[in-house]
Amino acid sequence: MAASTRDNTGESSPPVKPAVRAMSGYTLVQPDCPVKLNQNECPFDVPEDLKREIMDEALAGNWGRYPGFVPLETRKAIGARHGLGPEHILIGNGSNELIQAVFQAAVGQGDRVVLPAPTFTLYGLMARVADADIRTVYLKRGNRDHDNRNDRDNLDNQELTFDVDRLMEESAQPGVRLVVLCSPNNPTGSMIQPEEVAAIAGSTRGLVVVDEAYYEFGGVSCIELLERHPNLVITRTFSKALGAAGLRLGYLAADPSLAREIEKVKLPYNVNAISLIAARTLIGQDALIQERAALIRAERQRVYEGLRELPGIRPCPSHANFVLFEAERPVAGIFHGLIDRGVLIRDVSRYPMLERGMRVTIGLPEENDAFLDALREVLAA
Ligand SMILES: Cc1ncc(COP(=O)(O)O)c(C=O)c1O
Numbered sequence: 001m002a003a004s005t006r007d008n009t010g011e012s013s014p015p016v017k018p019a020v021r022a023m024s025g026y027t028l029v030q031p032d033c034p035v036k037l038n039q040n041e042c043p044f045d046v047p048e049d050l051k052r053e054i055m056d057e058a059l060a061g062n063w064g065r066y067p068g069f070v071p072l073e074t075r076k077a078i079g080a081r082h083g084l085g086p087e088h089i090l091i092g093n094g095s096n097e098l099i100q101a102v103f104q105a106a107v108g109q110g111d112r113v114v115l116p117a118p119t120f121t122l123y124g125l126m127a128r129v130a131d132a133d134i135r136t137v138y139l140k141r142g143n144r145d146h147d148n149r150n151d152r153d154n155l156d157n158q159e160l161t162f163d164v165d166r167l168m169e170e171s172a173q174p175g176v177r178l179v180v181l182c183s184p185n186n187p188t189g190s191m192i193q194p195e196e197v198a199a200i201a202g203s204t205r206g207l208v209v210v211d212e213a214y215y216e217f218g219g220v221s222c223i224e225l226l227e228r229h230p231n232l233v234i235t236r237t238f239s240k241a242l243g244a245a246g247l248r249l250g251y252l253a254a255d256p257s258l259a260r261e262i263e264k265v266k267l268p269y270n271v272n273a274i275s276l277i278a279a280r281t282l283i284g285q286d287a288l289i290q291e292r293a294a295l296i297r298a299e300r301q302r303v304y305e306g307l308r309e310l311p312g313i314r315p316c317p318s319h320a321n322f323v324l325f326e327a328e329r330p331v332a333g334i335f336h337g338l339i340d341r342g343v344l345i346r347d348v349s350r351y352p353m354l355e356r357g358m359r360v361t362i363g364l365p366e367e368n369d370a371f372l373d374a375l376r377e378v379l380a381a
Contacts, residue, residue, distance in 0.1 A: 094237065
């Protein structure tokens with residue numbers, strides 16, 4: 001019989017850590033909708049000629065052998081893009097895997113982890129698995145300079161910004177092992193400036209991760225701070241602007257002495273041979289990435305303005321490939337009304353501060369139109 005323990009109601013449950021049992025887990029409601037704007041994916045696939053180039057190289061390799069113990073060529077190609085040597089770079093099966101490796105390397109039971117809120121839920125989940133002491137720093141509501149400044153007015157502009165003073169205060173506390181900043185932030189689209197990250201990194205004895213999964217849509221990076229801040233880790237992904245979420249590829253850049261420590265906890269051969277080839281090919285596609293990111297940014301502005309026209313809807317200015325918006329009405333009716341009309345977005349109303357929040361990914365122009373039309377209909381119904 002499988003091992004189990006009994007809780008105080010006498011029910012038997014699998015023998016896992018109490019912290020894990022207490023978690024609700026990372027789940028996603030995923031009804032089949034023709035317009036899928038719920039996961040911040042790239043609406044453009046990898047072009048066919050690049051797919052063929054990648055597969056031709058993969059076909060020429062021996063799939064019976066492990067990839068190189070250290071994927072040096074791919075690390076070199078990624079590092080070169082940032083003017084860094086391969087010793088600064090680690091490659092992951094998605095950037096999430098590397099963020100998890102940072103947690104494993106740095107955070108033990110009772111260690112303090114500083115997390116803004118609302119932010120990407122995975123950080124909190126990993127902190128809870130580690131049994132860490134989570135210190136939450138809520139975002140602030142208020143206006144600030146941003147891309148979307150030339151909209152009609154600024155009156156009810158509900159931008160959510162990082163509370164840098166509070167982040168510095170919390171990060172400077174003894175016992176802090178890790179601070180995770182997502183910039184541009186999921187799900188709000190907020191950005192933190194490099195000088196602010198530098199101040200936080202300078203004020204803490206812990207590590208500071210900046211998750212730049214949405215970098216290409218905001219254009220502000222902290223990678224240049226690595227030279228002066230050996231406690232900094234930057235993560236990037238191939239899942240968003242690079243359009244390769246299905247291949248599961250991400251990387252981190254850090255000081256070589258820190259990268260070596262994180263590498264110790266990463267599983268060997270964590271990225272398969274085909275994805276390693278794809279990473280080398282895709283990382284060099286600057287023109288394509290720029291062109292696609294520019295299109296998404298232009299569409300983001302159009303969607304933002306479209307949302308501002310709608311009664312009872314308040315969009316939040318965004319630096320990413322999605323827009324957060326809040327509604328005067330309860331979220332459930334709007335979310336399901338959109339599904340009934342074939343449009344799937346993300347209900348983020350369970351995130352802290354976002355009781356009336358939804359997040360829509362920027363898709364192709366016709367998908368964005370379908371979303372705005374469907375929302376208009378739902379609000380009028
Ligand atoms: C902030 C953030 N980081 C990382 C990821 C996931 O990246 P990857 O696909 O590289 O694991 C996401 C995906 O939605 C994200 O929103």
